[in-house]
Amino acid sequence: MSSNAAGFTFSDLFAGIGGFHAALHAAGGRWVFASEIDKDAKAVYDYNWLRPLRESGAKLPEGVKFEVSGDIVELTESEVRVPRADVLAAGFPCQPFSKSGFQRGMDETRGTLFWNIAKILADPEKRPSVVLLENVRNLAGPRHRDTTFKTIVMTLRQLGYRTASKPAIFSPHLLPPSLGGRPQVRDRVFILAHYVGRDRAESKECFDDPITAGLDLKWRKTDWNLRRDLPLLPQQRVERKYELESAELKIIDAWDRLLAEVAQRLEPGERLPGFPIWYDDFRSPAEAEDMIDAAELRGEPYPRWKRDFLRKNAFFYWRHRAVIDRFRPELDSFPPSRRKFEWQAGDAKPLSETIMHFRPSGIRVKRPDYVPALVAITQTSILGDERRRLTPRETARLQGLPDSFEFMQTTDRGPIKQRDAASYKQMGNGVNVGAAYYVFREYVLAHSNEISRVSPQVVESVKSCPANPDERFQP
Known part of the structure; x- marks a missing residue:
């Protein structure tokens, strides 16, 4: 499952076990950086994504190591110690916005982690060309849409990123199997943006509607058959x-x-x-x-x-x-x-x-x-x-991960299989591969003219990738 030698590079913040990695790899991307604070998730990420890179002898940019970095706060506190990549993906912590929490949003410490992402975007030498963010649906709910979500949009535009005024809410159950969909109702907010400079980003030419506006793929919840389409073991x-x-x-x-x-x-x-x-x-x-x-x-x-x-x-x-x-x-x-x-x-x-x-x-x-x-x-x-x-394997399938993905951890004592409780937790926290792949691919294709001016390699790679990310993981 090693990343291919592709035209564009990507960073993976709040990486979990690598849902964004799988999606961007399928889109033709090449990994250069990941950060994750949970030690179990870091070990699984390393085993599945970085271990194959090390063993293949892949070359990385100067100063980049085959490792999952830790706390993004420490990596952006005094200076931005994150390498530049064409695409930055981040499923930043959702607890401040989740209905299962207190919904304090930006008022809760974890809610401010968006500002650590913003520090990277503000650095001219580190800023990516395309940004792909993900969070729970409630980020666009009544408590947060006119406050936290609007603040995120305003900040992205001030940093020179063109982005929609309205949230893109999407779920893997809306996609047919032929596009990487899965029988899981998992509504999430995706925020996509690309760099155009502050004047253009804040101009009246900014678009209001997200990439999912008016979307009708003619696929419904009742079209799924869990036993057939997952499939169950x-x-x-x-x-x-x-x-x-x-x-x-x-x-x-x-x-x-x-x-x-x-x-x-x-x-x-x-x-x-x-x-x-x-x-x-x-x-x-x-x-x-x-x-x-x-x-x-x-x-x-x-x-x-x-x-x-x-x-x-x-x-x-x-x-x-x-x-x-x-x-x-x-x-x-x-x-x-x-x-x-x-x-x-x-x-x-x-x-x-x-x-x-x-x-x-x-x-x-x-x-x-x-x-x-x-x-x-x-x-x-x-x-x-x-x-x-x-089973954990079936939950991995629900998240769009290939069967080659293993719930194994890289440790000093060698690879070990992790506890089921950790696997279930990681799948519950994870990004769905098919949903992330779809919104990223559609966004790049829709804005290919502008993105080509700063990162033509992103557009070229996406245009050559298949419509179904599963095709990139077949034996």
Whole structure:
């Protein structure tokens, strides 16, 4: 999997295990720099991307070493100690903007890491010609779009980079397999920019719409078939450690039987509720109203979403209490996080025909065609029909990494296989190869005239690369 001797060079900041590396390598790029602070991710990156370069005897620019550098703050603090590259890619930390965090954005220390990227862009001797940034969708959400996102756009333009005023939101599930798509709904914000000088970057000629504006590839979530398109590993090749434990099977079985009985009582055309149903909030509608009134009397009124939640759960319970009450002894024995259930799988069906997630906030059920976004915490997708979790290999496929990619670490003692927990975390934090490749390739082709003035090698390489990045990784 070594990078080819290509016409353009790239730097990989906040590199993780190399999702951007895979995408830019497939586009014809040649690695010159990577930084990553997580030691496990650094070791995996080194094993998969730099070890082959070292062993092949590849030549690097003067002063560049075959290693993954560490903290980008230290590398840009007093001076920019990052080599120049034609393209700079950075999946800068998303926690300050993620819905799962406090959403403090630029006010949180990690949010300021964009300014370390900006220091590189501001250095005339180091600045790249093309910039490719990635972050969670919430960066363009209501809390951050008119503040953090707008600040990033303004800063890029002040530094001489032409970029869109609106975010490019994209997901690998929108791409057909022929373009490197994957059956994973993973909406991410991509910010692409190219250097034109400050006067032109801030002129009225700046474009507002991102590269994904008006995009319709005629491919939908329901066109995917997880078993066929990923593909899933044959059952005989899956280790038993990925199978569900007996306690987990007991929980699934109880909810399966309860929901099947409830479904039989629904009116024609009616679906199971899409709101989270919570056993701990099963009470009569009158009791729910009493709770709401009591909170107001205390001067601590519930927010609207919680009032709606309590009322809906009470109505659901009261309507189906004849069924639910028979399951109380079983549900009482479950941990709190397993007494909450969220149905998002369309029409009622057995849980064996769904994808499940055991989340800290409860059990969530989805259609079996595709999977939700991989996350960096322990809630790996569960295949209902096989009663097991996705394996690390399958999550790597979901992120568009080739099967030649290995969850191995380079260490002083030689290569070692890393823990599954680290692999799942890395895939949850990773950049999807197909999505990154698509937006980068389309952006360069759309702005080839301007990019050619500063880095013709980028345009030439991209024009000669295939539409599907998977073709670059085939044996």
